[in-house]
Every structure is written in structure tokens, then in C-alpha cells.
Amino acid sequence: MRPGSRLTFSAAAALLLSFGTAACSAQEKNYETPSSMCGTAVSPKLTDPLLPAGDKISTAVSDRADGMTRCLVYVDDTQVLTFNIEWREKGSPLARFASVFPNVEPGDKKTEDGRYIYSGTGAVGKVACPKPRKPDDDLFVAARVDEPGRPDEAAMKKLIAAYAEAVGKSGECT
Incomplete structure (x- = not known):
């Protein structure tokens, strides 16, 4: 040699x-998962199962139009999770909202109380809003897993319920 x-x-x-x-x-x-996603409290225990491996996590707010706020969650600069808060015409059915939101369909699983529709990669819900900022509208929330996030039906169900509750306690509803 x-x-x-x-x-x-x-x-x-x-x-x-x-x-x-x-x-x-x-x-x-x-990375350490934050306890707030774009200013809305969300337990890391609820988001961790849906987040991929990586080195850093960050969030960004995208206000696309009046009445709609989107929170984009990135791991290593790749979008992996998205949260939406949207005002819709009063009386809008949850299924209609589900039909326009990616990763969840009107025919997906529903909670017994009918407030949430969810799949392994997406969920929508109607927010119980005691004093709505827009009294003539209903408030909806949505969450979806983007690639390379991790699908998890049980985690999405828990996450959308907790997210809707947090939004219901926010400035949108108080």
C-alpha cells in the first residue's frame, strides 16, 4: 500500500x-416547538406529532384578504403546517368551508358535536365566538399538514379543537 x-x-x-x-x-x-403559532396559543404537544425532523422552526403571518389570516409554519425553510382563521357569511355550513380548504373534504370524519371535520392531513372547525369582531359573520379555523409534515388523524382532531378554542379566546371573539 x-x-x-x-x-x-x-x-x-x-x-x-x-x-x-x-x-x-x-x-x-x-428545534423546540413554540407554544404559540403566529400569536395564537397552541400546545407543542398538539403540533409535535405533525411536525417533521429538522434543525429550525419559524412562523410567518400571511394576511391575504380582510377577514382571513394564515399562519405558515416552516421547518428548515420548508412550509410544513398551515393554520387559517377566516370569517365567512353567517350561517355558512362547516362542510362548505371544508370543501374549499386543502387536505380535508366535507365527507371526512366529523366530531359528535358537528363542530369539526378532520382527516390525517387537514381539519376545519367553527369557532364558538361570544363577542365576534364581525357580528354578521361566523368564524372558522383550519389546519393542514404540508409536505413533509407527518399525517396523524388523532393529532389533527385534537389540534383543531384546541386551535378553535384558542381563537375563540382571542381578539377575534372578545
Whole structure:
């Protein structure tokens, strides 16, 4: 064996080891999930099951139109979770809202009280709003898992109920 080839082999082995380490760290969550998504309290216990591995998490608010606010959640600069708060015409059925929101269909599972429709990757709900900011409208919320988020039907059901409750206690409803 030539002396230079041993060094080359050692360098190659070190390089392969570093790739293996990088691959392992990409499989873990190296970030702390916030307890608020764009100003709305959401327990990390509810969002963690839906979030992928990565190094950093961030959020951004997107106000597309009056009466609609979107919270975009990113892991490593890739959108992985989206929350919506939307005012709709009073009396709008939840199924109609579900029909226009990605990742959930009007025929998906419903909670017994009829306030939420959910799937493994999306959910919508009607907010109980004691003093609505827009008294002539109804308030709805939605959440969806974007790729490479992790689908989880039970987690979506819990998340949409908690999110609707938090929004119901926000400035939109008090």
C-alpha cells in the first residue's frame, strides 16, 4: 500500500462518517416547538406529532384578504403546517368551508358535536365566538399538514379543537 493511499482512505472514511452523522441528525427534531403559532396559543404537544425532523422552526403571518389570516409554519425553510382563521357569511355550513380548504373534504370524519371535520392531513372547525369582531359573520379555523409534515388523524382532531378554542379566546371573539 502506498503511503498516500492510506491518507486518502482515512480522509474518505472520515467523509463518509460525516455524511452518516448528517443523515442521522436530519432524522431528529433539533428545534423546540413554540407554544404559540403566529400569536395564537397552541400546545407543542398538539403540533409535535405533525411536525417533521429538522434543525429550525419559524412562523410567518400571511394576511391575504380582510377577514382571513394564515399562519405558515416552516421547518428548515420548508412550509410544513398551515393554520387559517377566516370569517365567512353567517350561517355558512362547516362542510362548505371544508370543501374549499386543502387536505380535508366535507365527507371526512366529523366530531359528535358537528363542530369539526378532520382527516390525517387537514381539519376545519367553527369557532364558538361570544363577542365576534364581525357580528354578521361566523368564524372558522383550519389546519393542514404540508409536505413533509407527518399525517396523524388523532393529532389533527385534537389540534383543531384546541386551535378553535384558542381563537375563540382571542381578539377575534372578545
